[in-house]
Amino acid sequence: QVQLVESGGGLVQAGGSLRLSCAASGRTFSNWVMGWFRQAPGKEREFVAAISWSGISTYYEDSVKGRFTISRDNAKNTVYLQMNSLKPEDTAVYSCAARGSGGYLYSSSYVYWGQGTQVTVSS
Numbered sequence: 001q002v003q004l005v006e007s008g009g010g011l012v013q014a015g016g017s018l019r020l021s022c023a024a025s026g027r028t029f030s031n032w033v034m035g036w037f038r039q040a041p042g043k044e045r046e047f048v049a050a051i052s053w054s055g056i057s058t059y060y061e062d063s064v065k066g067r068f069t070i071s072r073d074n075a076k077n078t079v080y081l082q083m084n085s086l087k088p089e090d091t092a093v094y095s096c097a098a099r100g101s102g103g104y105l106y107s108s109s110y111v112y113w114g115q116g117t118q119v120t121v122s123s
Helices: none
Strands: 002-007 010-013 018-026 034-039 046-051 058-060 068-073 078-083 092-099 110-113 117-122
Touching: 002 092, 002 110, 018 034, 018 092, 018 117, 034 068, 034 078, 046 068, 046 078, 058 068, 078 092
Parallel strands: 010 117
Antiparallel strands: 002 018, 018 078, 034 046, 034 092, 046 058, 068 078, 092 110, 092 117
8 A cells, every 4th residue: 555645735826836745655655656647627637747766757748848847755755746837727636646557647557646735826
C-alpha cells in the first residue's frame, strides 16, 4: 500500500503561481513513477505530468508545458508540481498518483491515488 496526501492548493489570480506537494507513505516511494492528474467540474480526469522514479525523465500535457514543473525528493517521499502563469482553465481538483504499469498518460495505469487538492484560478 501507498498512501498519498496532497497539499498546496488554493485560490490564485490568473498569472500567479502555486506549488502542490504530494507526501507518500507506505511502500518504497522511490520505486514508483509518480503522476499528477486534474479533473475540472463536468470534465473527465486528465493527465498533467509524470516523473520517473529517478526524477531524470519528466512528461507533460501540452497545455502545461513551459508553465508547470514536476519534481520529486525521494529522501522526503514527496513529489511536487510547481505551477506558474496559471490560467482560469487550470482550475480543477489536482490529484497525485503512483503508477503500477502501463502508459504514464493513462489514469488506469495508476494504482494509488491521493484525495486531491482544489486549485482555483480567477480571471
